[in-house]
Amino acid sequence: MNPPALTQKTIRVGLIGWGGSSQVFHGPLIMSTPGLDLVAVVSSRPEAVRAALGPGMPVEPDARAILARDDVDLVVIPTPNDSHHPLALAALQAGRAVVVDKPFTLNAAQAEELIAEARQRGLLLSVFHNRRWDGDMLTAQALVQSGQLGRMVHAQMHFDRFRPVVRTRWRDADGPGAGLWMDLGPHLLDQAMQLFGRPVAIAADLVAARDGAQATDLFHARLRWASGLRADLHGSALSALPGPRFALHGTRGSWVKWGLDRQEDALKAGQKPDAAHPQAWGHDPAVGRLAVLAPDALTDAAPMEQDWPTAPGRYPDFYAGIRDALRGLAPNPVPAPQALDVMRLLDLGTQSAAERRELPVPDAALT
Structure with missing residues (x-):
């Protein structure tokens, strides 16, 4: 069962990091998905975030600050690979739904730990395997x-x-x-x-x-x-x-x-779905x-x-699927156990x- 906060009309998203993956994929796709609201970004370069997303975009200095906010339902983690596990674990322990960029973690053991945590807490955990939608x-x-x-x-x-x-x-x-x-x-x-x-x-x-x-x-x-x-x-x-x-x-x-596939180039060129x-x-x-x-x-x-x-x-199907899964209307578009299969290979x-x-x-x- 989804936590009550995630059944509301708008899913509030916190994005950790403003590197290439956030700038090209996650930021534009989240902001172009009806029913998702990007409410805060973690970055050490607030001027770069606001130049891209608007002067009013809240920018937090670290992941702890974004997890301390009471207006974040879903945490998205497109950060360096060795940080996926600790950041996702902290977000799950804070009661947030989580999307992690690929690779899910550094190894299968870390992925198994995150899946167990999400199951115990009844939280959505998904991995951005966007190439399914090439x-x-x-x-x-x-x-x-x-x-x-x-x-x-x-x-x-x-x-x-x-x-x-x-x-x-x-x-x-x-x-x-x-x-x-x-x-x-x-x-x-x-x-x-x-x-x-x-x-x-x-x-x-x-x-x-x-x-x-x-x-x-x-x-x-x-x-x-x-x-x-x-x-x-x-x-x-x-x-x-x-x-x-x-x-x-x-x-x-x-x-x-x-x-x-041409979607990455389109996003890099500033086009949005x-x-x-x-x-x-x-x-x-x-x-x-x-x-x-x-x-x-x-x-x-x-x-x-x-x-x-x-x-x-x-590509827009991924975040539309995340929105619908959090509303209880559709399955998780990339269930974490499928991403665990990839980690094991x-x-x-x-x-x-x-x-x-x-x-x-x-x-x-x-x-």
């Missing part, structure tokens, strides 16, 4: 569910960038929660499980490839399913010519899509390529090839890379 991901889901590709046998999922210069920042440092496996790995692992369910094994290779690299900036992970399906997940900071964002291959055909005109958001003009057998064709026939439009991306991938072998995914690990 247009290409939504297109991939529709194709897999339709059966047009037949039985799935192989998938490739790339998240490639070209950033050859190592920047001085926590994401590229030799510290807990740093590196590309913890940054982009959660997106790809979550998408793979949303598409295909729980794998039975994982083999990962994690590399610090750039000159001067201190953390993983190149990874390749292979997931294996009992059906025989393999999925290769690849992330790199040294891909001037990126691989396909998605390539799905089945017994009746294939679909390939190049290029990243408009709840009154949702159809205007998330358009991706880059089509995929679909080659499939006709429904009544034999498997040795030539597949029919065509452009395949990409579904509109829907991240842990196994790190272990696999260290031991240079495929590791089984225990049945009990992803329940």
